[in-house]
Amino acid sequence: MSRFTGSFGFWVLQRIVGSVLLLVVLCSAVFWVVRLAPGDPLDQVTGEGMTAADRALVRERLGLDAPVGRQYLHWLAGVAHGDWGVSLSQHRPVADILAEAVPSTLLLTLSAYALHLVLALLAAVAMAAWRGTVRARLLNVAGLVLYSLPSFWFGLMAILVLGLHTGWFPLGGMRSPDAAFMGPWASLLDVLRHLVLPVAVLALGSFMGTARFLRASLEEALGQDYILAARARGVPERLILWRHALRNALLPLVTQVGLYLPFLLGGAVVVEVVFAWPGMGRVTVDAIWSRDYPLIMATTALAAVMVVTGSLVADIGYHFLDPRVRLAGRREGA
C-alpha cells in the first residue's frame, strides 16, 4: 500500500465519498417511495370538476408530464443545488419554507441536547457513586419511567399543568403575538420562555439512554489501574469520580453524538407538533395533511442529509480527539 492510501486524509476522503453516495441512495429512495405509490400524483393536487385541459396544464406546470426517469434526475439535481421545488399547499419555494423551519428546529434540538447531556452526566455520576444502594435503583427506575413516557402526552400534561393552570409558561409557538413590538432583549427572553417546556420535555424524556451508556463507561474507567493508583495516593473519592474517571468515560460519548442525531430530530417532530413549534417536524406533518408531496420529500431528504452529515462530522471529530482510534483507523484503511 502506498503511503497515501494508508493515511488519515485518505480515510476522511473515503468517509466523505461514502456519505455522498449514501445520500444519493437515500434521496432516490424518498423519490421512488412517493412516486411508486399507487395513484396519480396529480389527484392529490387537483380537485374534482377540473376539465381535462386544466389537468393537463397543471401536470405540465408541475413537471409531471416528463418521463419518470427524467423527473427523478431533475429532482436529484435540484436537491443537489438547493432547488427543492415549489410547495403545493403554500405556493412558494420549498427552500424558503425550509430556511424558516430549520433554524427553529436546530434551536430546539440543540438546546434540548445540551440539557440532555447535563442531566445524563449528573445521573450517570450519581448512579456510579451510589452503586449498589437503594438510591441508585430508584434513580434507575425513575429514569426508565421518564424514558417510557410518550413525549407528546408528556408535553400535553406539561401544557395542562404548567401552562393552562398556573400560566407560568406559554401554551405553544416560538414567539408571543406581540413579539414584533418588543426590544431585542425582551424578544430574546420571549423566545427563551417559549423554549422552556419543549426543551424540558425533550431532554427529560431521553437523557436516560445516554446516562446508562455513560454509567457503563464510567464504571469501566473506575476499574482501571490509574484509579487504584490515585486512591492509593489518597486522592479524595469525589475528585477521582469527577476528574479522573469522568474524563476518560466522556470520550466514548462522542461516538454517541452521531448515533443520537436521528433520535433528536425524531423527538423534535413529536414535540414540535404538540407545542406548535414552527420547525421541520411540524412542517412535515402539516405537509402530510395537505398532501404536499414536494414538501414531504424535501423535509425527509433534509432529515437524512442532517443525520448523515452529523455522523460524518462526529466520526471525524472523534478521530481528532482520540489518537488511539486515529492510528487504528489508519491501519484499517491501509
Added chain:
Amino acid sequence: MRGIRTRDPLLTAGLVICLLLAVTALLAPWLAPDDPGRMGGPRLAPPGPEHVLGTDVLGRDVLSRLIHGARVSLLIGWLSVLTAAFLGAGVGLAAGLGSRKADRTLMALTDAFMAFPRIFLVLLLVSVARASVGHVVVVLGLSGWMPVARLVRAEALSLKQRSFVAAARGLGLSPWRVARVHVLPNLLPTLIVAAALRVGGAILAESFLSFLGLGVQDPTVSWGLMIQQGRDHLLDGWWLATFPGLAITLTVVGYNLLGDGLRARFDPRREDGHD
C-alpha cells in the same frame, strides 16, 4: 422458559405488568363495564362512582374505551415487531451466512435505512399509505427491521465460526437448511430479547401516529386517538387525555423492564446501548 425464575424484582415487575395487560386485552369485552362505542352516559362527566374514569364528549365510558384500547395497542405493537423481526432475521441471516458481496450489499442497505430518523421514515410511508390498522403494522415493521438485521448478522457471523455449523456446511447441506436448522434456533433467545425490547417503542410510535390522526381511525379505539380527542378538552375534561397517557406509559414501562431484564439474563455483557 428456564430463565424466568429470578431474583430480579424489576424483571418480575415487568413480567407482571405485561401479563396483566395481555389478560386485559384478551378479556376486554368481559372486563369493560360498558360498550366502548355506546354514547349512553352524560357528556364530559368527571370520574365518579357512575363512570370510574369519566366520560368523553360523546358520553362514552372512558374506562371501557381504555380497556378496549389495550387490544389495539398490543396487537399493533406485537404484529409490527414480529414483522420487523421477520424481515430483520431474513436480511441478517442472508448477510451473515451469504457471500461477502451479499453481506456488503445488505449491510449497506441496512445502514441506509438507519440513516433516516425513524419518525421521518414512518411519516414518509404513512403519507403514501392511508390510515388503517394493517397499514400501521406494515409501516412500523418496514421502519423497524434494521437493528434486528444488524444483531442477527453479528450473531450469525460468530455462529458460522463454530464447529457444528462448519460441519453442517462441510456435509454439503443447503445454505437454507443450515440457516433454518443450525443457526436460527441458536439465535432465538437473542431474537426474543430484541423483540421484547422493541414492543414498547412500537406502541409509542403507534400512539403518536394515532394522535396525529394518521394511524387508527375513530370507530376503532386506540390510546393515541383518545389522547388526540382529549387534546381540545384539557381544561374541561382533563381525564380524557390523562388516563390513556398513563396506560401507554405503564405498558411501555412494562415492556422496557421485561426487555431490560431478559437482556441482562441472556447477555450480561452488554449493559446497554440504545438502538
